Amino acid sequence: MNPATTRLRAYLCLALSMSLVGSYVALSKPLVAALPVFLLAWLRFGIGGLAMPHWLKQPLSEPPMTRQTRQLVFLESFLGNFLFTICMLFGVSLTSAVSAGVIMSAIPAVVALMSWVFLRERITARVWIGVACAALGIALLALAKTGAPAESSVSHALWGDALVFGAVLCEAAYAVIGKKLTGVLGPKRITALINLWGFALMTPMGLYYALRFDFSALSAGLWALLLFYALAASVWTVWLWMTGLQSVPAAQGGVFTVMLPIAAGVVGVLVLGESVSALQMLAFAIALLGVVLATLPSRQA
8 A cells, every 4th residue: 555545544444533522422312312321431441342352362463561551551541531521511411512622622732732842743833823713712612601691501511511521531642642652552452451441441431320321211312322422422422532643643633523512513503403602603713713724744844
């Protein structure tokens, strides 16, 4: 496979991965309304694990994992799976999918900041402007909620926005750590290992709620949505992302996280029937401008 074809295949994998993440972020709203968050997360990791036990086996071409690799695998799962899932599910239960999409448009800028802090990458003035645009978009979103009639609903929505931003920080860390892992482990094994850690971390609370939950109350449609959510979140998106990162630098891969907020917003409006105010649209536009400024390649590059 020639370099151009390999690069195009990587771009498609990254774009599809983030589109799926944005879709399941929005579609998780009906699930968190029907299931406790910790039970939903536990079922997600459990179903994902049942789909890929054969991916756990170490290939003959892969070297044994070092202590550092094991630590990175745990951090990748703890931040990108465990904490991201908790922040995202609790967050979307308190705010709208459109709002979550606006906030998640800050991911590329946060990836750039983390690369500057942890990887010592140089950050240009244009990237700093992009970070400011992302912050302004989130501030406008908070301002749009202050006109809501019920003060309690505003408070809940702001807490939801804060939790979604916590998920942004986790997703950015996931992108940075993932690039290091793809240098020593294959995409399938990374996917299976971090899902296994996620299942282990979520099991205590998941079992607690499972023993008290009436599963017969779930409709066939919710079971189908749960199956899609589990496979998309635990298997498809992770494998696609790690496959793309094998051929694309982490900073360039951050460009494709723009598909996440777009997909979340589109699903929120078209599938969940959410409305979009003019101020929310302005917040979305400014946040996406920040994405373009933060991720567009420079002439020198």
